[in-house]
Amino acid sequence: MDIEKANAKATERMIEAHPVLVGLGKAKDVIPGMRDNLLMHAGPPITWERASGPMRGALTGALIFEGKAKDPAEAEALITSGEIELEPCHHHQSVGPMAGVTSPSMTVYIIENRKHGNFAYCNLNEGYGKVLRYGAYSEDVLKRLRWLDGVMGPVLADSVQAADGIDIKALLSEALHMGDEGHNRNKAGSILFLKALAPYIAKSAPNSDIASDILRAIGDNALAVLNPVMAACKAIADAGHGVEGSTIVTAMARNGTDFGIRVSGLGERWFTGPVGTPKGLYFPGFTAEDSSGDIGDSTITETAGIGGFAMAGAPAIVTFVSGTPKDAINTTMEMYEITYAEHKYFTMPPLDFRGTPTGIDVRKVVEKNITPRINTGIAHKDAGVGQVGAGLVRPPMSIFEEAVIAFAEQYGL
């Protein structure tokens, strides 16, 4: 068996994937397998019993949003009884930031990989502060979700259609030349997204006040484009998945309790281990004591060759996640050690337009004893609080070791 050839194929498919935002729709109408009694969540599978504070908070909020529960106790009863089922976003061609909880009536972005034909989905970004994805579920959080779904969602759907889609691959390539790394820093990407949609939003909105509100909501949210970018990265990673004999990682995701990875040549199996706690900068009034364990599907960005892996092109991010511009360069240089390819289209001007390190090889991770570096937001450990900082984190080495052993067993090496 030629592992190198398999990895070349998997990474080439990832690099040549062409994700385009083609529409928005209700999760239950567009996501395969979404159903009335399902909540999707970030990371590998999880139960209520093992779920972290922010994950429980987000599950509670989603059930209140759906009109199925009034409080955490009712949410817990519905979920532990099995009346409401929990499944990873990743099991439904989807991803979600932080808790990643997505319920049937939420609006989601629809990404089509125009090169290979697969689709991927992600919910809408709520902005900063107390938000569902960080486990907050107060009335203002729910009000915001209702506005996103009832007001912004339909206008964005019409706008994306009128624009004949938004090329997220091209947007990312450009944003990486504007100081973004595409995960924790999406300042440029979000206003490129605004730029692409604004002429259509003005026409699609029912009136100028709503147009103004939507333009402000996107423009003021430097993470507005994170969610379509995550869905784009999911479409990219899925294009590289399922290549016989490939040791390339095609999913990295955390549910707040477990960090899980999937490998291209190892089917749907998750390799999981305990999440770490991010190291970084905390917002005023918070410390590492307040931090939840690592959480979210946004590590799909690093899986696709951006995020922490592209930090060399985003030196200003260190003001947010800690460190110096030299650390940012070092992070990218280190990731070349554990990846198969250099990206053709995602390049970094400060490294003389070198392509980002793309396609994590579980064998290299183990051989070199270097785990992937991830940029991340930090959630409060308790339900209902929200974001408390941002920083850097790594997955546990054990899951890569297990993947290497499983690979050897499956392929009889």
Add this chain to the structure above:
Amino acid sequence: MDIEKANAKATERMIEAHPVLVGLGKAKDVIPGMRDNLLMHAGPPITWERASGPMRGALTGALIFEGKAKDPAEAEALITSGEIELEPCHHHQSVGPMAGVTSPSMTVYIIENRKHGNFAYCNLNEGYGKVLRYGAYSEDVLKRLRWLDGVMGPVLADSVQAADGIDIKALLSEALHMGDEGHNRNKAGSILFLKALAPYIAKSAPNSDIASDILRAIGDNALAVLNPVMAACKAIADAGHGVEGSTIVTAMARNGTDFGIRVSGLGERWFTGPVGTPKGLYFPGFTAEDSSGDIGDSTITETAGIGGFAMAGAPAIVTFVSGTPKDAINTTMEMYEITYAEHKYFTMPPLDFRGTPTGIDVRKVVEKNITPRINTGIAHKDAGVGQVGAGLVRPPMSIFEEAVIAFAEQYGL
């Protein structure tokens, strides 16, 4: 006399200046000294006889726009007879890109330096291709100017007022962390400008079609913010002008024939010499043979400590002006040799957030034999064509030598 102290004062005033876009208005209504028979132009004073092709083209276009001439011959007659007068933008607290021709009924941005109270002005950016500022004056150029003045101008005026002004200093600080250098690369700044204005444009426009057109015009023009940035730099440079005993350059400007500088401690006098020809990348179908001499007031950006001086923070610009990211770093490093200060608010992440080199000292230019580096667009040498490329250029050393001699004479050194 303490030249160091004078230069410290001049540069501190420049660095602490706080330019805010406070409105738009017709040139004749808002610019001091603007009058019915005046055309302002880029660079130091020039006559029709000595004017370059693009300058003559722009003067002709402006007179057609004003309804005063029908063709270049009529324009020439009006100007050479003295019926229409020519004066530099710089003589009226104004600046203009490339030919910089500004006529009485054109709409201009109004910048207030909220720290020191002075004002500065600049016309609206027309976008790319065949445009007046590059000497084109065909019917589509004039139609575009009429749309800018009649449709976009009033909406932007209302929007800026509703936004209570746009802080251009803050916008520039942010754009410099997003790969812009503020002169030839204003990609990030222009969409930050869009982001700031979009919610107000949606409400100020008479209907959603016009709102959409304006949002597209700004969003699709990666130089949209250049003109308010130039006016902001003019307000900054003027704040440093007129400091007794200072050898800091407070204006660098080209009219296509002459390159001129002014010095803080030497009053309104211009020191002029022949312009160079930019070296850079040409658009398909054009070569250095087609190039006009260096032209435009946009060198006010380098005067204020950005543009070519901030290239280290904008490595992706080399795809437009030629060179490598290392050249971009070297350019900035070289400019530290001839400047007095490092900017407090304009910083470059790739240089560990070091401040941009600010405040060109004519003495250092002469002593070190290093002239300022300027990023620039390249105009076709003939009237009516337009932009043919972009590149790098330097002023003639002679004008700095003359300024040093004049300084010695004036101050009896």
